Amino acid sequence: MTLYEYLEKYYTPATAESYHREITIFLSSYPAAQVATYAELIGYLxxxxxxxxxxxxxxxxxxxxxxxxxxxxxxxxxxxxxxxSILLRDQRSRDVQLQDLFTGEELEKLLSRKERYQALYYRNRVLMGAIGLSGVKTAGNGGYKRNGY
Structure with a gap:
């Protein structure tokens, strides 16, 4: 079984392509990769x-x-x-950009729709109020909206 067949068997097509590209770069820049030790890989990293x-x-x-x-x-x-056993301790950003989630019109639709359960109506009102008070920028207004100003 070739490396590419292995990747196709165990990973999605996009992941297999990405891994194959990175492995090809790794092998071309580090020819002794097949017999590398832990210490050599740490040096490479x-x-x-x-x-x-x-x-x-x-x-x-x-x-x-x-x-x-x-x-x-x-x-x-x-x-x-x-x-x-190699682990990277770098912090990766996993922040969600809230301003990209909903436009102002979409937020209005969420507030005005009829909820199936009364508890959801109150929950959604509180959440939308918290979003509005926190000053989240929406795509529709082009700026920050805080307390109606």
Whole structure:
């Protein structure tokens, strides 16, 4: 089984393409990858850390490297997995941009629709009021709306 067949078998098409691209880059920049040790991989990641500032990029590359060693273990080329215990402690941003979720008109529709249960009506009113008071920017008004001003 080839690396690409392995990726297609165990991952979605988009993930398989992404991993294959990163693994190809890894193999071209580090020819001794098949026999690399844990310490050598840590050194390789420290070089990447100088090149890339984004934690998500480093994590994607590390995940791809781990999948490569999963594949080598799967086909029997290696008995150990040198990248298995490597974890990045960088903080990745998982913030949701609330202003991109609803326009002002969509928020109005949510407030004016008939709810199936009375408790949902009150819950939604409280939530929409909290959003309005927090100054969330909506796409419809072009600015921050706080306390009606």
């Amino acid at each position: 420290s070089v990447l850390r100088e090149r890339y500032n984004n934690a998500a990029t480093l994590n994607r590359i590390l995940c791809s490297i781990k999948v490569y060693y999963d594949y080598l273990c799967y086909i029997g080329s290696r008995d150990d997995h040198p990248a298995r």
